[in-house]
Structures are given as structure tokens and as C-alpha cells.
Amino acid sequence: MKKLNLLSFALVGTMALCIFGCQKKEGQTSSTSTAGQDQISASTKSQISKLGFSTENARKVKGGYLVEGDILLSEKNLNDAATTSHLSIAETEQYRTTNLVSGLPRVITISVTNLPTVYSNAVNAMITRYNNLGLRFTFQRAAAGDVGDIDVVGFNEGPSGGYITLGSSGFPSGGDPYNEIQMNTNAAAYGSNPNLGYLTSVLQHEVGHCIGFRHTDYSNRAYSCGGSAVNEGQSDVGAIRIPGTPSGPDAASFMLSCSNGSDRTFNANDKIALNYLYK
Template sequence: MFKRAAVLVVSCGALFAGCGTDPHIENEEIISNLMEAGIPADDIMVVDGAVYVGRDAHVSLEASRELLQRGEGSEELYMTTNRVGTSVTKICVNPTATFNTYTRLSQGLDLALGNYNALGLRITFARGPTTGCTANITAQTMAGTGGSSGFPSGGRPYGTINIGTGLNSLSVDVNEHVVTHELGHTLGLRHTDFYDRSISCGGAPTNEGTAGVGAVLIPGTPTTATPGGSIMNSCYPPDTDGEFTSSDRTALNYLY
């Protein structure tokens, strides 16, 4: 998730390293799996030891292996071929101590959780630490004015969202937007304009392709993206209100 017209690769900031006893070997396998699945090499990047596709979506070793097992999805838009399983009913988002020192990031998190809970989905969100959690997501900081996260794997939401500390100097609505967007990825939502990032980001047209996780049209949602048409657009406008659009609500109600 980036501000419109930002320099995308630079905006990724300092992201955390991948897990495993030998991240270098793991990353080689992830990249190999992605390329075997047909992901263009120029849509894969390694930042601080972690493999990313679509600029802000981390791909784990498990997720890359699942991709080869299930084959490719369709090449339309909105969701990955992985979803959060029915055993997950309450997702607790646990901010780090550092995250909590940034007032607007913290406010944005609360508002983002409210966005999801207002929809009455089968999955609810809570700010942790708390009890009754069937899945947990850590909210931590990164450099810049964007964010990053990842897609579901093994029926679980992706376990981390990274939110840029530079957002603390922007409006609460922008913070709400970015946190809501990154949580959307953890549930399996793709960028609405994945097939042409220039729709929300400006610049030259860029197609993310299936990004190794599928790009499947959600019934009832538009087949084409528009500026401001979804909180899941690749880049956010400076005047965002941080709220879901009608298409976003349709997509989430269909999924969950």
C-alpha cells in the first residue's frame, strides 16, 4: 500500500527478514516456485531477506509451495485462491510497543478494526492482547508512508502487517486506510487495480499478474478499477476517508 505516485520500491522501507534456519536457501526455493508458476521475474523482489510480489505482499515458503500444488487461478481481479478457514472466528491484532508510540498509527488501527467489525462478518477483529483469539496478527512499524503484509496460507491469515512510521505525520483517515488495506491482504484480497497499477498510482501501466497467489474475480464486484473505487487499490489518494466502498463491502461479505 503506497501513496499515489510514490516511488514504489523505495517506499517499501526496511522490511523484516524471512523466517527459517537458512533464509537464503528458502528464498531461492520461493523464487523458483513463483517463476515455475509463471510469475515474471521483474514482478518478484527481495527486500531485507523477504520475497515480495505486487510490491507489498510477502510470499512465504509454505504459500509458494501451496501455489504449485493447486495450480493457477483465473487472471481477473480481487481475491487470492487462498482464504481464511472457518476455524478462524476472532482475529486479534497485536501492536508492538513501538507501534503504540505512534498516535495516528494507533488510531488508524482502531478505526480499521471498526471498519471490518461493522460489516457483521463471520470473522471479527479485536485489538490485542486479549482472550478468545483463534488467530493473531502482529502490527509493527516500517520506514516510509506505506505498508506491507501478505496473503493467507494454510487457512490462517497472514501473521504480520507493517505500517510506515511516516504515516504518523499524515491524517488519521490515511492511517485508517493503510491499515485497513493491509488487513485486507491478510484475508486474501488482491489489489483491485492489479492489472494496471497506474489507475491509482499514476505513472506507467504495470500489471502484477497473478502474483503467485491467483487473481480471481469476486462475484458482484466491478471487473475494472477506478481511482478511489476501492480501499484495495494499489495506491491511496491523499484525500481518502479511510472507509470501505460499496464494492469492498460486497467483496468481504462474499468471502466471509
């Protein structure tokens, strides 16, 4: 999920350090987070680690386990074996998992369930951004009343441990995109009047996970989020470097773990990565 560092808010105002999909959870140190940790067995933590995800602040949630702030791993994810041995220890390039969307070309439908209009408008803007890339999939809104291949839903969760989760999603399974994006409707997440561009950038990031992208700085989330450097090493779910993306830091990537709270869209290297996988 996207994460917002409330401590940074006090320093730099209303748009402080935000963690895109996964990071919000990373920073949680509250009793709620501890309780979630206590619900995770040692064997499950081992599975999470084997997949190449940090178990720090991982927690049990509905549908599975939330790791790295905004990535939801289901029980099926934990038991899926890798389909390739082309895995690498991450540096700072764009990375994908072994799970991608297949059956291309295809149309992927997106629905919005019980969310304010600004969230629906942000979904439309996100769809336009992806569709403008000319990839082998296109997004479109599901018909009224239908649940799409990806359903954008809401949850309400306040700050915890100096952070607040902005959104979360998961990785593809069986060739299909992950089927749900959760967006936080708590006023502490986006304010009482959410900014359309900012919401769009969070959704864009979460969709990136839904189609198989890991965080650009997965090897060292301190790059965008601060804190201690962590490299999770090789993994079964895949941390596969995408050819043509840089080996140095990429400050503007839409898949960075954390954001400065601005409207971050695709940069040149993000487009290289998306084109390599899906064009």
C-alpha cells in the same frame, strides 16, 4: 506496502500519490532495491512470477520477498500449490487469492507492538470498520501483553527512488490470516503528526491482504499508480475475480494499489466482495 510517490508530492502538496500495501516497493529504483534484487535467484524469481506477482523491484527482506510494493511472500508461500483451477487474467474487478481465512465464524485478535498511540487508535478504528460489516469473523484487540493473530509492528525506512513504503503484509496460510502488518514510522511516510483516518485506511488495506485480497487493479497497477501498464496474467496463488464486482475501473476501492493520500474506506463493490467471501 502502501507507497507514497514523493515526486507527486512536489506537484500536488502533502497528500500525493500513495501506494497502499504493495505499491510502495514497486517504485523503488535505488541501490538498496537493486541490492535486494541481486539477492533473488533466477529460480526464486520464477516462483514469484508463477504465483502471479511481478518481479519488478521485488527484493529480499526479513521473512521472505517483498513484491508489488507491500506484499510479503514467505518461502512457504513460494512453495504452496494452488487448491483451485478457477484462476483468471485480471481486469479491474476485486480479486482474491486461493488463500483465505477458514474456521469461520471466528474472532481474530490484533495487537500493536511498540508503536505510537495514533497507530493504536487507527487499529481500533480499522477494527470498527470491519466489524460494522457483520462478517463471519470479527476483529478484537488482543489482551494487554499478548501477541494477537495479527501483530501490527513498526519499521523505519526513508524514501527510495521517489517513493516511500507506508506498510506491508502478506496472505493467509493454513486458514489463518497473515500474522503481521508492518507500518513505517519514518516522518517522511505520514509526517510528524500522522492523520488518524489516513493511517486507518492503510491498515484497512493491509488487513485486506491478510485475509486474502489482492489489489483491485492488480492487472494494471498503472490505473492507480501511473507508469507503464502491466498485466501479470494467470497465477498459482490466485487472481480470482469475485462475482458481482465490476468489470470496469473502480476508482474508490480500498484495495487499489495506490491511493491519493486520502482516507479511503470500503465502497459498495468492496462490500460485495467481502460479503461474497466472508458473510
